[in-house]
Amino acid sequence: MKTFSIIIIALLFQACSHNLGTLSIISTKDIDMNAQYIQIANNVKGMGTTHIIFIYPTRFTPITVDEIVNDALHKTGGDFMTNCIISSFQFYIPYIYGQKKLIIEGDIWGEKSQLKYDPNTGE
Numbered sequence: 001m002k003t004f005s006i007i008i009i010a011l012l013f014q015a016c017s018h019n020l021g022t023l024s025i026i027s028t029k030d031i032d033m034n035a036q037y038i039q040i041a042n043n044v045k046g047m048g049t050t051h052i053i054f055i056y057p058t059r060f061t062p063i064t065v066d067e068i069v070n071d072a073l074h075k076t077g078g079d080f081m082t083n084c085i086i087s088s089f090q091f092y093i094p095y096i097y098g099q100k101k102l103i104i105e106g107d108i109w110g111e112k113s114q115l116k117y118d119p120n121t122g123e
Contacts, residue, residue, distance in 0.1 A: 015091035026106075027080035028069050036112040037079065044081070045105045046072025052098035063102040078108035 048063035048071065065086065072081060084106035092098030 017089045018087060020086045020088055023084040025080055025082050026069055026084050028066050029079050031080055037109045038112050039107055040078045040110045041076045041108045043105055044072050044075055044108050045103060048102045050100040054095055068102050068104045072104055076108045078110040080109050081106040082109060083107050
């Protein structure tokens, strides 16, 4: 009976995580290749999430890479990301709740002349 209970519990809780890839550089903004850029922040995460309540998702459009890159760049006001890792995570407890996430993590760079974020003070 104990083994049967463990199997039922294992079947109810499902989770999965995948590394979708690594990128050297990524941006959704126009980049001036003649400008000077400085690193603004390390290991910034951008994320997009879809919740599943009962069996209904809270959004019907897929999470895009543009969306998660924009989320990360908006947090610091940067122009592009380097050393990026894109991964996905999802879990689902049948007929109760679930989540799907797309996550990007990397270093943020911004144009030196338009710096809005001071890495020394964190402001």
